[in-house]
Amino acid sequence: MADTIETALRSFITENFLFGDDSRTIAGTDSLIQNELMDSTGILELVAYLEDHFGISVADEDIVPDNLDSIDRITAYVAR
Amino acid sequence: MAEPAFSQHEGGAVPAPPEAGVVPFSATHLPAVAGMFAQTFRGGAGRSAETLRRTIAQLFLERDAAYADIPSLVHVNADGRVDGFLGVHVAAFECAGQPVRVAFCGSLMAASPDTDPFVGAKLLRRFLAGPQDISASESANAVSQGLWTRLRGAVLPDYSLEWIRVLRPAGFGIALAGHARPALRHMAPLARPFDALAGRIGAFHAPQPGPCTDEEGDSATIGALLERFSADAVLRPEWSAVDLCRRLADARHKARYGPMQARIVRRGKAAIGLFVYHAHPDGIAHVLDIAAAPGQLPAVIDHLFAHAHARGLVGLRGRTRPDLLEALLTRRCHFSHRAATVVTSRDPALMDRIRSGRLVINGLAGENWMPLIGHDFA
Numbered sequence: 001m002a003d004t005i006e007t008a009l010r011s012f013i014t015e016n017f018l019f020g021d022d023s024r025t026i027a028g029t030d031s032l033i034q035n036e037l038m039d040s041t042g043i044l045e046l047v048a049y050l051e052d053h054f055g056i057s058v059a060d061e062d063i064v065p066d067n068l069d070s071i072d073r074i075t076a077y078v079a080r
Numbered sequence: 081m082a083e084p085a086f087s088q089h090e091g092g093a094v095p096a097p098p099e100a101g102v103v104p105f106s107a108t109h110l111p112a113v114a115g116m117f118a119q120t121f122r123g124g125a126g127r128s129a130e131t132l133r134r135t136i137a138q139l140f141l142e143r144d145a146a147y148a149d150i151p152s153l154v155h156v157n158a159d160g161r162v163d164g165f166l167g168v169h170v171a172a173f174e175c176a177g178q179p180v181r182v183a184f185c186g187s188l189m190a191a192s193p194d195t196d197p198f199v200g201a202k203l204l205r206r207f208l209a210g211p212q213d214i215s216a217s218e219s220a221n222a223v224s225q226g227l228w229t230r231l232r233g234a235v236l237p238d239y240s241l242e243w244i245r246v247l248r249p250a251g252f253g254i255a256l257a258g259h260a261r262p263a264l265r266h267m268a269p270l271a272r273p274f275d276a277l278a279g280r281i282g283a284f285h286a287p288q289p290g291p292c293t294d295e296e297g298d299s300a301t302i303g304a305l306l307e308r309f310s311a312d313a314v315l316r317p318e319w320s321a322v323d324l325c326r327r328l329a330d331a332r333h334k335a336r337y338g339p340m341q342a343r344i345v346r347r348g349k350a351a352i353g354l355f356v357y358h359a360h361p362d363g364i365a366h367v368l369d370i371a372a373a374p375g376q377l378p379a380v381i382d383h384l385f386a387h388a389h390a391r392g393l394v395g396l397r398g399r400t401r402p403d404l405l406e407a408l409l410t411r412r413c414h415f416s417h418r419a420a421t422v423v424t425s426r427d428p429a430l431m432d433r434i435r436s437g438r439l440v441i442n443g444l445a446g447e448n449w450m451p452l453i454g455h456d457f458a
Contacts, residue, residue, distance in 0.1 A: 038197070040197035040198070040199075040201040041201075041226035041227055043201040044205065044230040044231060045230050047201075048230065060102055060202055064198060065198065
């Protein structure tokens with residue numbers, strides 16, 4: 001389950017935040033904000049993707065770095 | 081009532097301080113919001129000015145009770161500190177004859193947008209989830225424009241350009257430079273001989289006023305004319321519900337742009353249009369609004385240019401809209417993009433109607449009349 005989520009997330013991030021450049025390696029714990037992969041617009045893109053792709057509803061209070069700032073955190077959040 | 085906010089930690093959801101997250105703006109947040117506004121938009125100047133606090137309170141706290149369900153919003157961090165703000169101005173509009181509530185979102189700001197981009201995203205998301213029929217902004221910068229489009233907002237390109245008409249080229253250059261270095265404005269007299277020479281060249285001939293005259297407009301007359309001139313618009317304010325006297329009084333507070341001119345344009349005895357602009361002597365006019373009777377817009381624009389030239393101004397700038405764009409294209413104007421007009425509605429039928437015709441959502445109808453745009457608070 002977590003592997004499936006992570007694979008989908010990596011694909012989304014490569015396509016949308018790296019513009020298809022799959023040569024860059026992102027560790028599961030890398031901060032998407034501190035590594036300048038995601039800005040405020042990217043956050044909304046990510047949230048829309050999570051809602052559309054995984055069929056979850058992301059509440060306002062869930063839009064925090066603890067849930068969305070790395071692949072590991074996003075995976076854990078979606079799998080909850 | 082603010083909903084509780086939680087931070088997700090390894091052990092599960094942990095309650096954050098009672099007011100953390102996105103909450104309605106209240107008087108207790110005012111000093112922090114004023115300080116953040118001064119820091120974000122005025123380089124720190126006027127951060128403790130009472131006039132700034134008063135203005136923010138009037139615009140965003142002292143509002144019609146009918147709009148209490150669409151409040152301005154602040155973001156409070158886990159330490160209880162205000163680190164984001166989104167000012168909301170709600171107004172009664174008509175869309176194809178039906179009453180609608182339009183919420184304008186301005187002054188979107190975050191204390192640390194680079195290190196905490198979550199704040200702006202959450203504020204705008206919450207705002208757009210509100211009960212208003214239509215959400216709009218006429219002052220979206222590149223960042224907030226990106227946020228809007230990600231949240232299915234539509235950018236209106238025809239309403240998002242700035243037009244510029246140069247009247248006196250040398251003076252215009254000095255006035256532009258004076259925005260960055262105000263001391264350069266004292267050089268304005270040096271430009272006059274060059275501009276006198278340029279005035280003999282075709283492109284910079286003095287604009288001719290044509291057969292029209294103009295006079296100072298009072299709020300009642302301006303209100304009646306705005307209503308008449310916008311009769312064919314698919315979306316326009318319910319002008320009778322607008323306290324235009326107060327709005328024009330607010331609009332006068334634009335110290336950066338200069339004193340305001342609100343003029344009615346007449347052909348014979350008939351009022352065919354109006355314009356409102358701000359300008360310093362020897363400066364560039366910031367046009368807040370232009371309105372005209374059907375078919376009279378070219379004459380009103382020509383009169384506006386002539387009026388500004390006769391007052392010694394060096395140029396004009398303002399916001400486009402489709403009918404203006406058409407008339408300005410043949411009047412030696414230049415166009416650039418500074419801030420976007422964006423609009424969205426959750427109702428697809430409403431969006432279809434919005435896309436079907438003329439919109440009156442800028443200038444006195446929108447948010448650019450607010451003193452927060454163009455005023456210095458001391």
